Amino acid sequence: PRRVVVVGGGLAGHTAAATLRAEGYDGGLTVLGAEPDPPYDRPPLSKELLDGTTDDTTLDTDLLDTDLDVDLRLRCRAVRLRPDAVESTGGVHPYDAVVLATGSSPLRLGGTSRAVHALRTVADARRLRAALRDGASVAVVGAGWIGNEVATRAAALDRKVTVIDAAPTPLARALPAAVGERLVPWYAERGIDLRLSTPVTGVDDRGVALADGGRVDADIVVAGIGARPDTDWLRGSGVPLAPDGAVDADATLRTGPGPVYVAGDIVRWPSRLFGGRLRVEHWDHAAASARTAARNVLGRAEPYDPVPYFWSDQLGHRLQYVGHHDGADRLVLRGRPPGSWTALWFRGGRLRAALAVDDPRDVRDARRLIAARRPLSAERAADPAVRLTDA
Ligand code: FAD
Secondary structure (H helix, E strand, C coil): CCEEEEECCCHHHHHHHHHHHHCCCCCEEEEECCCCCCCECCHHHHCCCCCCCCCCCECCHHHHCHHHCCEEECCCCEEEECCCEEEECCEEEECCEEEECCCEEECCCCCCCCCEECCCCHHHHHHHHHHHHCCCCEEEECCCHHHHHHHHHHHHCCCCEEEECCCCCCCCCCCCHHHHHHHHHHHHHCCCEEECCCCEEEEECCEEEECCCCEEECCEEEECCCEEECCHHHCCCCCCECCCCCEECCCCCEECCCCEEECHHHEEEECCCCCCEECCCCHHHHHHHHHHHHHHHCCCCCCCCCCCEEEEEECCEEEEEEECCCCCCEEEEECCCCCCEEEEEEECCEEEEEEEECCHHHHHHHHHHHHHCCECCHHHHCCCCCCHHHC
């Protein structure tokens, strides 16, 4: 191609553009980003940025570097994909190939209260940090990855924190109850009030109303209730969208019609390793899928078939997850709290996924075993004295 347009100025968009140049592409390269900030990292927004350990999470400045010759258009939102050009709020950008990397938007709680925070952008994070600095008490709606991380930092700042979730265990959308219930004691250890099986019915300037008629009073409310692919602008373009808004791609991350590739939170791809179609909203995948998509723009036709990986720092622990446990036929818990422990999911005698709590070696071993599809003994793997690679 002579003209590539990357839509989305997040981690995937940044990585796609940087990879195109690293792979020797010397044609026109435009990156459209809706936000005012150059590409930055999101994981610290619910961690170090909230307690002030860091303020700036800008990704390495290659894209701003004139050597890379990238036409980076900030505050520029794509509004329509045509077969030959992207239309944006800043103009019309003709392309021979396009990479879609628009990421996701947080789901919002109903109501218009000023006290409600969502957390996706650096602007969101700074606003939340300012409120926490003012001493606000906090009601976090959703005991998911981001809700738990926000609760952790707010509690460390000595704020009064309540975490509320409709499900009976934490992280219920991501993990089965047998695993999630092991997290429950962590909240009280940090001084956080956890309310499970407690649907929220309304939000106002003084806190949240609960389905059981009760209330949680708080100065601010943080919604950590999930996110949705930012793909509404693609409707009518012919690009296939799944019911949840994801873009369906083939094994090389190409979608259609035309030379359209897709990376990051928005892509759903067929996984040979796990069977079926996968979509994950995590850092490692955003970067890896963007590298593959960029190389395939240049004609490589490389398949994308990773073992997904992510981490979360919450409630005093490091959680690391590899693989994909849908379709597993056996769950084994290795080790027990208060020490480190690992949940292992098997299917047909092979490891499919692992969640390790404070055990980086298990994660590394599990990743290798999943990728190699090597059979292993669940009985031996359950024994923390046996290294996973020897099970
Ligand atoms: P995004 O990072 O969302 O970037 C997409 C960009 O495209 C955005 O800047 C958006 O404004 C822009 N855009 C949207 N629509 C348009 C349009 N029409 N035109 C132009 N631009 C557009 N993952 C982990 O693995 N570990 C963690 O600990 C972790 N912590 C996280 C904490 C927080 C608070 C958040 C929000 C996410 C976290 N993640 C974590 C997830 C990870 O950051 C995301 O998966 C990753 O950012 C996805 O990258 P992306 O480029 O696909 O999308």
